[in-house]
Amino acid sequence: MSAAAQAKPNSRLLLSGNDAIARGVWEAGCQVAAAYPGTPSTEILEALSAYPDLYSEWSVNEKVSMEVAIGASMSGARAFCAMKHVGMNVASDAFMTQTLCGVVGGLVIAVADDVGLSSSQNEQDSRFWGRFGHVPILEPADSQEAYEMAQYAFELSEAENTPVIIRLTTRVCHVKALVTVGERRTRPIGGFHLDARRWVMTPANAKGMLPKQMEREARLRETAEGSAWNLLDDGRDRRIGFVTSGPAYQHVRESFPDAPVLKLGFTHPLPVEKVRAFKDSVDRLVVVEETEPLMENELRAAGMLDVHGKDILPRLGELLPSVLIPAIFRLRGEEPPPASTYPKIDPFPRPPTMCAACPHMGVYYCLNRLRRKVQISGDIGCYTLGAGTPWNALDTTISMGASMGIALGMDKARSEETKDKAVISVIGDSTFLHMGMQGMLDIVYNRGNVTTLLLDNRSTGMTGGQHHAGTGKDLHGNEAPRVDFARLVEALGVKPERIKVVDPYKLPVMFKAIKDEIAVPEPSVIITNQPCVLSEFYSKLKPYTVIDDACTGCGNCINVGCPAITVKRTAKEVRKTGVEAELKFVQIDTAMCTGCHMCVDSCGPKAIVTQDRTIAECAAVSGGCGGH
Amino acid sequence: MTDNIITNILVCGIGGQGVMTAAEILAQTAIARGLDVKKSEVAGMAQRGGVVTSHVRFGRKVFSPVITPGTADILVAFEVAEAARWADQLRPGGVAMVNTIRLVPPIVSTGLFSYPDDPVAQMRAAGVTVYDFDAGAIARELGDLKLVNTVMLGAISDYLPFPAAELEEQVVARFRARKPTLVEVNKRAFAAGREAARERAEGARPLAANS
Ligand SMILES: Cc1ncc(C[n+]2csc(CCOP(=O)(O)OP(=O)(O)O)c2C)c(N)n1
Ligand code: SF4
Numbered sequence: 010m011s012a013a014a015q016a017k018p019n020s021r022l023l024l025s026g027n028d029a030i031a032r033g034v035w036e037a038g039c040q041v042a043a044a045y046p047g048t049p050s051t052e053i054l055e056a057l058s059a060y061p062d063l064y065s066e067w068s069v070n071e072k073v074s075m076e077v078a079i080g081a082s083m084s085g086a087r088a089f090c091a092m093k094h095v096g097m098n099v100a101s102d103a104f105m106t107q108t109l110c111g112v113v114g115g116l117v118i119a120v121a122d123d124v125g126l127s128s129s130q131n132e133q134d135s136r137f138w139g140r141f142g143h144v145p146i147l148e149p150a151d152s153q154e155a156y157e158m159a160q161y162a163f164e165l166s167e168a169e170n171t172p173v174i175i176r177l178t179t180r181v182c183h184v185k186a187l188v189t190v191g192e193r194r195t196r197p198i199g200g201f202h203l204d205a206r207r208w209v210m211t212p213a214n215a216k217g218m219l220p221k222q223m224e225r226e227a228r229l230r231e232t233a234e235g236s237a238w239n240l241l242d243d244g245r246d247r248r249i250g251f252v253t254s255g256p257a258y259q260h261v262r263e264s265f266p267d268a269p270v271l272k273l274g275f276t277h278p279l280p281v282e283k284v285r286a287f288k289d290s291v292d293r294l295v296v297v298e299e300t301e302p303l304m305e306n307e308l309r310a311a312g313m314l315d316v317h318g319k320d321i322l323p324r325l326g327e328l329l330p331s332v333l334i335p336a337i338f339r340l341r342g343e344e345p346p347p348a349s350t351y352p353k354i355d356p357f358p359r360p361p362t363m364c365a366a367c368p369h370m371g372v373y374y375c376l377n378r379l380r381r382k383v384q385i386s387g388d389i390g391c392y393t394l395g396a397g398t399p400w401n402a403l404d405t406t407i408s409m410g411a412s413m414g415i416a417l418g419m420d421k422a423r424s425e426e427t428k429d430k431a432v433i434s435v436i437g438d439s440t441f442l443h444m445g446m447q448g449m450l451d452i453v454y455n456r457g458n459v460t461t462l463l464l465d466n467r468s469t470g471m472t473g474g475q476h477h478a479g480t481g482k483d484l485h486g487n488e489a490p491r492v493d494f495a496r497l498v499e500a501l502g503v504k505p506e507r508i509k510v511v512d513p514y515k516l517p518v519m520f521k522a523i524k525d526e527i528a529v530p531e532p533s534v535i536i537t538n539q540p541c542v543l544s545e546f547y548s549k550l551k552p553y554t555v556i557d558d559a560c561t562g563c564g565n566c567i568n569v570g571c572p573a574i575t576v577k578r579t580a581k582e583v584r585k586t587g588v589e590a591e592l593k594f595v596q597i598d599t600a601m602c603t604g605c606h607m608c609v610d611s612c613g614p615k616a617i618v619t620q621d622r623t624i625a626e627c628a629a630v631s632g633g634c635g636g637h
Numbered sequence: 638m639t640d641n642i643i644t645n646i647l648v649c650g651i652g653g654q655g656v657m658t659a660a661e662i663l664a665q666t667a668i669a670r671g672l673d674v675k676k677s678e679v680a681g682m683a684q685r686g687g688v689v690t691s692h693v694r695f696g697r698k699v700f701s702p703v704i705t706p707g708t709a710d711i712l713v714a715f716e717v718a719e720a721a722r723w724a725d726q727l728r729p730g731g732v733a734m735v736n737t738i739r740l741v742p743p744i745v746s747t748g749l750f751s752y753p754d755d756p757v758a759q760m761r762a763a764g765v766t767v768y769d770f771d772a773g774a775i776a777r778e779l780g781d782l783k784l785v786n787t788v789m790l791g792a793i794s795d796y797l798p799f800p801a802a803e804l805e806e807q808v809v810a811r812f813r814a815r816k817p818t819l820v821e822v823n824k825r826a827f828a829a830g831r832e833a834a835r836e837r838a839e840g841a842r843p844l845a846a847n848s
Contacts, residue, residue, distance in 0.1 A: 184702040185676040263701035330705045350707035351763045354721040357750035361687035575746040
């Protein structure tokens, strides 16, 4: 399937950073790779799954993927895991002790930061983990480096007995550039060897490892000082020298082609002396790093008090040429060159919408009807869009799985005003398995009064439809054991009579189920059962259409939120009360409609019918279709 | 690096329209020429009807993968309001090649925002050189709406720093391998797009000369 997986040694290909990392990991002889999807890292494991002689899996969350990699490394295999920045928060418990134990087979962790926040709940700088866990950080600036660093990372890991973090950002992961690939080197797996002092981290054993970790860090500092990944890209304009890492290097080079640049690829431990020598060769030093002032602060701590960085550059987002050029001109006391652009035209915004027929819409349509009676603790996935129009039915989103615990906290902290509101949590199937189960158990254990809507669409929709433990398939698309959500929540202690499996396309049934369950003051779970429209489990039916003459323009179907339903024309009507109302007459885009039936029940006058039935129905309603 | 002339092409549209494929073909054409290429994708949550752009940059040596605002040589817009949204990315003298289809998002159809009456006129009023035509109509005439992609590539083929035939070859090569029956119709779509752009450019020239 992938060109990169089939590419012969020495071929030159246009690869994304994610594809390049995967190729590098495979060539390095990696034997076990695991991940949980998350933008912008998702494609790394998808790409790796196409390579032979390598075990790869979707794990249920990042912590488990880290543990799988740790176990494989302990067993002497080269092991790899990948995640988005926030995934590392989840995985960090295992990581922070693994850094004490070290590795047998090389252990490489790719962490991808969403600099600029294109699809995440926050912006974090994963380079902190290097400082926190005392492990090296490598920062590729493009695909070729990502490919090469992946291989070097395994060597460094084994040479220094340490896990190694490759810190990626969106502009490496999702940028395609040319890469020259090589050959896979195979290596035998050494096997697990008993060594309690190393692998059993009791306090006594862990204490013994601490000094070793510090010695390792000192050695790594020397390695970084001499590393070929930290190189001087010289220039003749010595007014300002730049120290930079990752894709920010590309933006610096683009903006100031004649400036001397110290390009750092091995950025933790920071090669302080190398920077000091460079600083002495230029008038002023500017640190260009995304996103936190990590290198900058360490240089200051090392006595280089007059370095510039976040005093002139923003702390958030990408340091693009359009940001760098004005900032540097100002630092030089010069007028920034005028941005020679045309005036900006700002049409309407075009935010992401749910897909036509997305089963989540049925749930939010019902929740919107109950809006005054409920408080809705939400989670992360396509269903987070329920916070927007027309549903406005999701009140909180923090982190994956958090909806459950947050709902319980809300339940236990009721005010006079909220005491009669039902607390609802909404969570997707992939998210429930990732981090939601424990929260559910806590609700049961602590007798919470929370109704959980578990949106089982048999997909990790948000990140592009990956399989998970509840879809019945694995990373490779092969059959796999499938979690039974009803039995799972029952095992967690939810009473069987409080568990309902409901078709979200049947609005009246869905509505009744929610209304019934929020009336009962104990944990209850409603599980939806329609697959994601984009998944292989979805089957389309014949599209629906609107009988023009039967549509009264009430606009109720628009509140379902399906993008296949659009307004065809509007009209004003003065009600008996004297209030002027806007009528919205609709049409259905038959190319988008999947025939899901969801909107049909939202239409009072029954104007929405299948295309087959149109003619007969049409005749009945409007007395003949002749002129249509 | 004096002769390092970089070509910047910004492709924009909506999730599912083929923006990424068009950008990929442009990048592959440049590679076939022996050039260095970077292609940046900003998809956000593309499959759900959001804005999609892809930056294609090529030359002897490309550093930043991102086109700096005001430096795009060509804007290839698969949708007319998206063309307006990104028009300010063009450099003075750059060209916006625009498919005139209007894709109305729910946020508009539910009445929260309005769709501009004439985005092309807005762009022209801002001073942008716009060549607009209905690529969908051309594709439909040739029997397949999916040909829009090839039509748009044909349309910009006279504005690239290499012969149109090289771009055409990259388009066609994709089909030759997988669906040889579609080679001919893609060639026709490419030619039709090229012709449509020429007509628009010719229509624009006397105007420019008179004003
Ligand atoms: C810790 C963490 N890992 C990964 C992600 C990326 N991510 C966002 S939502 C999501 C899962 C969505 O799947 P599901 O819960 O099934 O909902 P759906 O999108 O299918 O509606 C993932 C993996 C994240 N935001 N945080
Ligand atoms: S990808 Fe699936 S879950 Fe996400 S909006 Fe589309 S149908 Fe819904």
